[in-house]
Amino acid sequence: MGFRTRAVRHCLAAVALVLVVCGAVAAFSALTLSSARAELAPLTARGQARVVAVGHDAETATITWTPPAAAPAQATVELDATPPAVGATVPVGYDPANPSHAVIPGAAALIAADRSSGELLFIAITAVVMLLVTLVRFLSRLGLTRRGAVQVPVRRVRIQSGLLARSWLETEDIPRRWVPVYFEPALVTLPTPTTITFFGDPHRSRLVAARIDDTVLYPSGRVRHDDPHGRRVDNPSVVDDSVRARTATTSGLLPQLRADAVLIVPAPLIGFLWAFLDGGGVWSWLGATLITAALALWLAALRGSDPS
Incomplete structure (x- = not known):
């Protein structure tokens, strides 16, 4: 199962995409965390303050307190949470050299630091x-082609379940078995039915590889004993020029990624849900949307999506 295998190249491309997106979002979160920590670093003194006013937009609170051996101090703190009630006593952290630079629970700088560290984690x-x-999936398929070979009549079926379509090899003998395989263009021109070589017995093994001429088909999942659910399309019994023409349109990774693009449709909604729970606004929504979309493409590659 080397780099020449289409499934390996497809999965590595998806892994690289996820790592690039995660790296970009992590870099933005790291910059935000660094800025928040720089703002919080001078706030080494602690005390108890009284809330004397809350801004009309509820995004600021004005507090007063008396530092030890110093005159009374006052600060207006930017908030990113529900403000405390006027007259409430709250803990305060402040800069001894500049008491007007202070934070209280719910301060925007504290929330930004907590949110960014959580995002990085x-x-x-x-x-x-x-x-x-990905590594476990790769290692579990490495030795499959060294198993004993058996000849089994099969038909190739393409099954659409939800947003994902996969290729399956359905055995003709009874009891039938269904083997999910990573897509290869050779599947498009496989007549129905055809006797092919399996490495391992699909009636006994949970994972089996197959071979069509010089093309090795690796399993994208375990052998199933029941018919997979979804909209089913069988290969034709006679391969004509129109069928062969479809092979050329599915040979590269770009058609594969175009076919997988439908899986990113839910990503903005998931990003909105994350931003709502996290309270991070537009940037949290964008980061969550990008990561969700990249993971959807990776999951399609891992499960063996079919672009035909």
């Missing part, structure tokens, strides 16, 4: 999990 976990899943 989420992005790191996402990237690591994605790489581990």
